[in-house]
Amino acid sequence: MKTGRKRNAQKKRWVKLPTLVSMISITMVLLLLGSVVLFALTANELSKSVRESLTVTVVLQDDIAVTEAKAFNDSISALPFVKHSQYISSEQALEEQSKSMGLDPSEFLGSNPFSISLELAMKHQYNCSDSLNWIVPGLKSCEAVHDVIYQHELVDTLNRNLNRISAIFLVIALLLILVSMSLINNMVRISIHNHRFDIYTMKLVGADWSFIRKPFMARAALMGFFSAVLADVMLLGGVEWIISKDPSAISFLPMQNVAVMAVCVFLFGLVLTLLCTYVSVTRILGMRESDLY
Numbered sequence: 001m002k003t004g005r006k007r008n009a010q011k012k013r014w015v016k017l018p019t020l021v022s023m024i025s026i027t028m029v030l031l032l033l034g035s036v037v038l039f040a041l042t043a044n045e046l047s048k049s050v051r052e053s054l055t056v057t058v059v060l061q062d063d064i065a066v067t068e069a070k071a072f073n074d075s076i077s078a079l080p081f082v083k084h085s086q087y088i089s090s091e092q093a094l095e096e097q098s099k100s101m102g103l104d105p106s107e108f109l110g111s112n113p114f115s116i117s118l119e120l121a122m123k124h125q126y127n128c129s130d131s132l133n134w135i136v137p138g139l140k141s142c143e144a145v146h147d148v149i150y151q152h153e154l155v156d157t158l159n160r161n162l163n164r165i166s167a168i169f170l171v172i173a174l175l176l177i178l179v180s181m182s183l184i185n186n187m188v189r190i191s192i193h194n195h196r197f198d199i200y201t202m203k204l205v206g207a208d209w210s211f212i213r214k215p216f217m218a219r220a221a222l223m224g225f226f227s228a229v230l231a232d233v234m235l236l237g238g239v240e241w242i243i244s245k246d247p248s249a250i251s252f253l254p255m256q257n258v259a260v261m262a263v264c265v266f267l268f269g270l271v272l273t274l275l276c277t278y279v280s281v282t283r284i285l286g287m288r289e290s291d292l293y
Helices: 002-053 068-077 088-101 105-109 129-140 152-193 195-202 208-246 245-253 256-286
Strands: 054-061 082-088 117-122 146-147
Touching: 002 117, 002 129, 002 208, 002 256, 054 088, 054 129, 068 082, 068 117, 068 195, 082 152, 117 129, 129 146, 129 152, 152 195, 195 256, 208 245, 208 256
Parallel strands: none
Antiparallel strands: 054 117, 054 146, 082 117
C-alpha cells in the first residue's frame, strides 16, 4: 500500500512538472514583452523631453514696462501650445551674456543692449515646423513683441532624426512582440500535444468538445494569471530598483507608463495563453487517429 501511494505521489509530481516548466517559460517571455513595452514608453518620454528642450525666444519691445512684460508673460504661459514660459529681464540677459563672452557689452556700448525676453518651452507636439509656422507669425503680430527667434534647421533635423529612431524602435518592438507570441504559442502547443491521447479518448467516449476543453482552459487561465503576476512583480521590482539608484529616472518612468506596462503584460499573458490553449485543443479534437502519431 505504501509503495502504491509513493508511486501515485511521484506520478502527481511529474504531472505537475511540465505545467511548472511552462509557467516559468511563459513568465520569462512576459518579462521580455514587458521590457519591450517599458522601453518603448521610456523612449517616447525621452523624445518628448528632447523636443521640449528646444526653446522659442520672444524678444519684447525696448520701451515695454516691466509690469506690462510680466503680464504678457502670464498671458503667453496660458496658451495651449506653451509648456512653460521663463521671464528674462534685460539685466539678467546682460549678466548671462557677459559670463558667456567674458566681457561686459555695456562697457563699450555705453548702455545695456538687451531687451526683456521670454523663453518659451513648447509642448512636444507643437515643437515642429508645421506648428511653428503658424505659432511664430501669431506671436510676432503682438504689439509687445519685437522679434521671435527659434532654430528652424535644428528643429527640422531633430524631428527628422527622432522620427527615424521612433520608427526603428517600433519595428524592433513589433518583431519582439511577434517572437513573444510565437514562443508562448509553441509552449502551449507542446503542453497540449502531450495530452493528445487523453483528448482523443474523451472524444471517443462521446464527451462534448466544450467539456473536453474546460479543464485545459482552467489550467491555462491559472498558468497565464500566475505567470503574468510573477512577471509584473519582477518588472515593478526592477523599476523600483532603477528609481532607487537614480531618482531622476522617475521623470522618464512616470507611474502611468509603468501601469500601462503592467496591464499589457497581465492581459497579454492571460489572453494569449487562453487563446493558444483553445486553438491547440480544438486542433487536436479535429484530428483523426492516424494524425496523433
